[in-house]
Amino acid sequence: MLPEAHRQIYQEFLRSLEQLQVKATQAKPDPAALIVAFQEIQQFFQRQVLTLSWENHPDTTVEQRVQSYQIEMNKQLKLMGTDVMFLQAARQSSTAQQRQVQISDRLNLLIGYCNVLLQVDEE
Numbered sequence: 387m388l389p390e391a392h393r394q395i396y397q398e399f400l401r402s403l404e405q406l407q408v409k410a411t412q413a414k415p416d417p418a419a420l421i422v423a424f425q426e427i428q429q430f431f432q433r434q435v436l437t438l439s440w441e442n443h444p445d446t447t448v449e450q451r452v453q454s455y456q457i458e459m460n461k462q463l464k465l466m467g468t469d470v471m472f473l474q475a476a477r478q479s480s481t482a483q484q485r486q487v488q489i490s491d492r493l494n495l496l497i498g499y500c501n502v503l504l505q506v507d508e509e
Contacts, residue, residue, distance in 0.1 A: 387445070387448065388448065388452070388503065388504075389443060391438070392438050392452075393504065395434050395435055395438060396435070396500055396503050396504055397504065398430070398434075399427075399430060399431060399434070399435055399500060400497060400500040400501070400504070402423075402426070402427050402430060403427065403493055403496050403497050403500065404497060405423070406420070406423045406424065406427060406493060407490065407493040407494075407497070409423055410486060410489045410490055410493060411486070411490055415473075415486060417470070417473050417474035418474070420470050420473065420474075420489070421470055421471070421474060424466065424467060424470045427463070428463050428467065431459065431460070431463055435456065435459075436456060436460070452503060455499050455502065455503055458499065459496055459499050462492050462495055462496055462499075463496070465492060466488075466489055466492040466493070466496075469485050469488045469489045469492065470485075470489060472485050473485035473486060473489065
């Protein structure tokens, strides 16, 4: 079971991802606004999620499971950062649409990871 403080952080992270998804799936997203929103999410992940303490938590199985998800989430965030920068640099609409789809796919994956981690809380 996730500690309550962890659950709250993941819920906030999930809300931020869902808000970015709304911006990223607009017909013509503003690349500059996406970069700002993405950077805020990345900073939140690094400062809040990755620094969650597992002291005084007896279940190391949950901790190991969460850490494996954090590693994958961190990787997806780094890849999404590249996609966001390439979206901003895209000159052709087909390239921009391709990057937009990649960003949306990565956001769906991250949202799914958050939902799985929040379900760990229910187990």
